[in-house]
Amino acid sequence: MDAREFKxxxxxxxxxxxxxxxxxxxxxxxxxxxxxDLYLKLWQKRDDLPDEAMKEAYLVTxxxxxxxxxxxxxxxxxxxxxxxxxxxxxxRSIDYQIDARDEAQKMEGLxxxxxxxxxxxxxxxxxxxxxxxxxxxxxxxxxxxxxxxVMRTKKKLKQQFxxxxxxxxx
Numbered sequence: 337m338d339a340r341e342f343k344x345x346x347x348x349x350x351x352x353x354x355x356x357x358x359x360x361x362x363x364x365x366x367x368x369x370x371x372x373d374l375y376l377k378l379w380q381k382r383d384d385l386p387d388e389a390m391k392e393a394y395l396v397t398x399x400x401x402x403x404x405x406x407x408x409x410x411x412x413x414x415x416x417x418x419x420x421x422x423x424x425x426x427x428r429s430i431d432y433q434i435d436a437r438d439e440a441q442k443m444e445g446l447x448x449x450x451x452x453x454x455x456x457x458x459x460x461x462x463x464x465x466x467x468x469x470x471x472x473x474x475x476x477x478x479x480x481x482x483x484x485x486v487m488r489t490k491k492k493l494k495q496q497f498x499x500x501x502x503x504x505x506x
Contacts, residue, residue: 352395353395360403398469453485456475457477461486
C-alpha cells in the first residue's frame with residue numbers, strides 16, 4: 337500500500353477519529369498526538385492489517401486501545417518516578433526491597449510452572465507490557481480469548497502466591 341492509497345483508505349475517518357481522541361484526552365494537542373500515533377501504527381502495519389481495519393468501528397476501537405496503552409505507560413512511569421524520589425534508604429526500605437525481590441522471584445517461578453501458552457501470554461501482557469492487540473497478532477488467538485486467559489491465569493497465580501505466602505508467615 338502506498339501513501340496515496342493509505343490516505344484514501346483512512347483520511348475519510350479523520351474527523352470521527354479526532355473527535356474520539358479529543359473526547360478521550362480532553363485537549364487538542366493530546367488528541368492530535370494520539371491520532372498521529374494511530375496513523376503511525378496503521379502505516380507501520382499497513383501490509384498486515386485485516387480488511388476490517390478500514391471500517392470506522394475498528395479504527396475507533398484501535399484508538400481507544402492505543403489511548404489506554406499510553407495511559408498505562410504514563411502511570412507506570414509516574415510510579416517509577418515516585419519510587420526514585422524516596423529519601424535515603426533506611427532499614428525498613430531495605431527489608432522491603434529484599435521482600436519485593438523475593439516475591440518477584442517466586443512469581444517468576446510460578447509463571448515458569450504454567451502451561452506454555454499461558455506462561456507466554458502472561459509474560460507478554462504483564463512483563464513485556466504488550467496490548468491485547470499485539471498479543472493477538474503474535475499468537476493468532478482472538479483478543480477475547482487472550483483476555484480470558486490473562487484473567488484466569490492472574491487468578492491462578494494470585495491463589496498460588498497466597499498459598500506460598502501463607503507458608504512463609506506460618
